[in-house]
Amino acid sequence: MNAESAICARGIIRDFQAGQSTIRVLHGIDTDIRSGEMTYVVGESGSGKTTLISIMCGILWPTEGEVQVFGTDIYSLSDTELVNFRLNNIGFIFQQYNLIPSIDAASNAAVPLIAKGMAIGPAREKAIELLEKLNISDQANKLPNQLSGGQQQRVAIARALVHEPRLVVCDEPTAALDASSGRRVMDLLREVAVAPDRACIIVTHDNRIFDLADRILVLEDGRVTHDGTDMPEDH
Amino acid sequence: MLWIAIRMLTGDAQKFYGLLFGIAFSTLLITQQLTIFVNLIERGASGVFNAPEAEVWVMDPVSRTTDVNYAMPSTALDEVRSVPGVEWAVPHLRAVASVRTGTGDLEGVAIIGVDDATLIGMPENMVSETKSVLSQPDSVVIDDGGVFNLFENGEDPIGQRLELNDQRAVIRGVADSIPSFTSQVVLYTKYSQALNYVPGTRNRLTFVLAGVTEGETAAGVADRIEEQTGLKAETREEFADAGVDFIVENTGIPTNFGITVVLGFVVGVAIVGLTFSLFIRDNIKQFGALKAIGVTNSKIVGMVSAQAALVGAVGYALGVIGTVTFIWAFSGNPFFKGFYIPWQIPLISLAAVVIILAITGWIALRSVLNTEPASVFR
Numbered sequence: 001m002n003a004e005s006a007i008c009a010r011g012i013i014r015d016f017q018a019g020q021s022t023i024r025v026l027h028g029i030d031t032d033i034r035s036g037e038m039t040y041v042v043g044e045s046g047s048g049k050t051t052l053i054s055i056m057c058g059i060l061w062p063t064e065g066e067v068q069v070f071g072t073d074i075y076s077l078s079d080t081e082l083v084n085f086r087l088n089n090i091g092f093i094f095q096q097y098n099l100i101p102s103i104d105a106a107s108n109a110a111v112p113l114i115a116k117g118m119a120i121g122p123a124r125e126k127a128i129e130l131l132e133k134l135n136i137s138d139q140a141n142k143l144p145n146q147l148s149g150g151q152q153q154r155v156a157i158a159r160a161l162v163h164e165p166r167l168v169v170c171d172e173p174t175a176a177l178d179a180s181s182g183r184r185v186m187d188l189l190r191e192v193a194v195a196p197d198r199a200c201i202i203v204t205h206d207n208r209i210f211d212l213a214d215r216i217l218v219l220e221d222g223r224v225t226h227d228g229t230d231m232p233e234d235h
Numbered sequence: 236m237l238w239i240a241i242r243m244l245t246g247d248a249q250k251f252y253g254l255l256f257g258i259a260f261s262t263l264l265i266t267q268q269l270t271i272f273v274n275l276i277e278r279g280a281s282g283v284f285n286a287p288e289a290e291v292w293v294m295d296p297v298s299r300t301t302d303v304n305y306a307m308p309s310t311a312l313d314e315v316r317s318v319p320g321v322e323w324a325v326p327h328l329r330a331v332a333s334v335r336t337g338t339g340d341l342e343g344v345a346i347i348g349v350d351d352a353t354l355i356g357m358p359e360n361m362v363s364e365t366k367s368v369l370s371q372p373d374s375v376v377i378d379d380g381g382v383f384n385l386f387e388n389g390e391d392p393i394g395q396r397l398e399l400n401d402q403r404a405v406i407r408g409v410a411d412s413i414p415s416f417t418s419q420v421v422l423y424t425k426y427s428q429a430l431n432y433v434p435g436t437r438n439r440l441t442f443v444l445a446g447v448t449e450g451e452t453a454a455g456v457a458d459r460i461e462e463q464t465g466l467k468a469e470t471r472e473e474f475a476d477a478g479v480d481f482i483v484e485n486t487g488i489p490t491n492f493g494i495t496v497v498l499g500f501v502v503g504v505a506i507v508g509l510t511f512s513l514f515i516r517d518n519i520k521q522f523g524a525l526k527a528i529g530v531t532n533s534k535i536v537g538m539v540s541a542q543a544a545l546v547g548a549v550g551y552a553l554g555v556i557g558t559v560t561f562i563w564a565f566s567g568n569p570f571f572k573g574f575y576i577p578w579q580i581p582l583i584s585l586a587a588v589v590i591i592l593a594i595t596g597w598i599a600l601r602s603v604l605n606t607e608p609a610s611v612f613r
């Protein structure tokens with residue numbers, strides 16, 4: 001295993017049951033994700049992108065194969081150990097943000113710290129520091145439904161980074177945003193999320209932001225067909 | 236995390252109030268109906284409670300309650316007096332009569348003849364005048380509930396003349412008594428006078444009320460009276476229970492109130508269950524996100540429990556306050572005179588609330604626990 005590998009995935013196979021038949025969505029994927037880089041996973045709809053990153057971040061069990069995250073074989077952990085591993089090491093950014101509607105932006109951003117047992121006051125203070133970096137500290141006391149989509153996604157980014165995880169995982173972070181706010185959110189994400197000791201995986205369709213990637217993995221029918229710093233010519 | 240759970244719930248005002256309403260409504264219905272039920276059936280014992288001095292009630296063996304009775308020969312009084320352990324024994328007559336009011340209406344009343352000398356058999360307190368007014372000619376004392384029935388227009392009952400089975404009667408006092416189950420008008424008069432009002436049958440001694448000498452128990456003396464006289468003798472507690480049991484056995488009241496209480500419970504389960512499930516469904520994405528981020532299932536259980544506990548505590552308090560307010564608001568109504576909430580009833584409704592929330596909370600929780608954290612990426 002490579003020294004600077006954040007994720008080391010070997011022989012990942014994932015089957016889904018569809019009625020009587022079994023569909024193989026991932027056909028034995030071997031790949032490493034490195035710290036200090038922003039890795040994009042791209043590919044057509046249904047190619048298995050979400051399935052792959054779900055397995056890589058410990059929320060979906062592979063049918064076969066092994067995933068090491070920072071040297072830990074995560075699927076050999078017990079359920080509770082795995083949940084705590086995620087809490088301590090992984091930040092999530094969802095397409096639908098999934099913010100809690102009845103608490104304000106700062107409290108939403110502070111959720112991982114609160115889940116770790118930090119008191120609300122200090123947790124919010126830390127979250128507000130991060131909201132400042134994301135240029136929305138003036139929105140800290142607003143409820144999610146009082147924010148624009150781009151602002152909500154920035155709160156979600158703050159939530160993903162507030163506890164300083166070593167791995168950040170995003171699935172279609174810009175899909176619900178218009179082109180310009182999507183671009184701005186991704187610029188910011190690149191600014192705050194990329195660090196020498198942190199890995200960042202982003203699943204996206206959005207070809208307007210491909211230029212922000214350090215590395216691009218292309219998935220076709222559950223196989224990695226391209227791995228490089230740029231998109232292949234035919235895409 | 237509990238703080239977040241509570242904010243999630245209270246932040247959704249519509250569902251929060253829906254849940255509170257469901258719990259409060261169930262609590263109110265159960266507490267209020269059980270309270271009315273208990274107070275109502277206890278009225279079956281009002282005849283016993285209204286003669287507080289009597290420690291033992293002696294009657295014909297076929298008599299069942301103060302109102303379902305069969306008279307004894309007048310010799311029974313001396314027989315009871317001769318039983319060792321009987322400190323005193325007095326005659327007590329209970330009968331029904333028709334009264335013609337000033338306006339000419341006919342009304343059924345209960346006549347209670349109390350001991351001429353001691354007035355034992357009357358309620359403890361008077362609302363107006365004193366018990367001694369019974370010494371005056373043709374005197375009767377009416378119960379306070381009866382005043383409402385007979386003098387609806389608020390006339391002063393004192394001095395009013397009545398025609399009681401064609402005999403003259405004058406109301407000279409009002410007794411502070413517990414209403415009977417039927418809320419029938421009650422007229423107290425001296426035993427000797429009552430004999431005039433009640434048309435002559437041979438036996439007109441309905442009960443003998445007795446007190447026991449110091450050092451004896453009422454139960455022991457009652458047993459001795461039964462042995463020695465062949466009459467039936469019951470302690471005041473036994474006879475009060477007999478009155479309550481009679482109502483329970485001979486009316487549809489327990490069934491009717493039972494149905495309402497069950498309905499209260501079912502409606503609670505329905506409202507709370509639906510609202511809770513809707514609330515969880517609306518927030519399932521957020522719960523899923525929390526699970527992905529790293530909140531353990533046991534913490535999720537804690538969160539949903541905290542939400543249920545908050546709803547339960549506030550809703551229950553509102554329901555109990557509602558019941559107390561209801562009883563208090565109607566305390567001026569003679570029907571509700573003396574109503575109280577036995578301490579067991581709030582505990583019963585609390586248990587019902589806990590069960591409602593346990594059922595509905597568990598159903599709601601199951602869907603959260605079954606949510607795959609991976610579903611947040613879909």
Ligand SMILES: Nc1ncnc2c1ncn2[C@@H]1O[C@H](COP(=O)(O)OP(=O)(O)OP(=O)(O)O)[C@@H](O)[C@H]1O
Pocket residue numbers: 016017018025043044045046047048049050051052
């Ligand atoms: N829970 C599931 N049960 C059954 N089939 C599933 C499940 N999740 C995914 N699949 C199937 O696996 C395949 C890959 O799905 P996945 O979500 O990984 O695709 P994707 O590349 O993320 O697509 P998109 O770009 O549309 O999000 C699809 O054919 C999908 O129908």
Ligand SMILES: [Mg+2]
Pocket residue numbers: 049050051171612
């Ligand atoms: Mg996807």
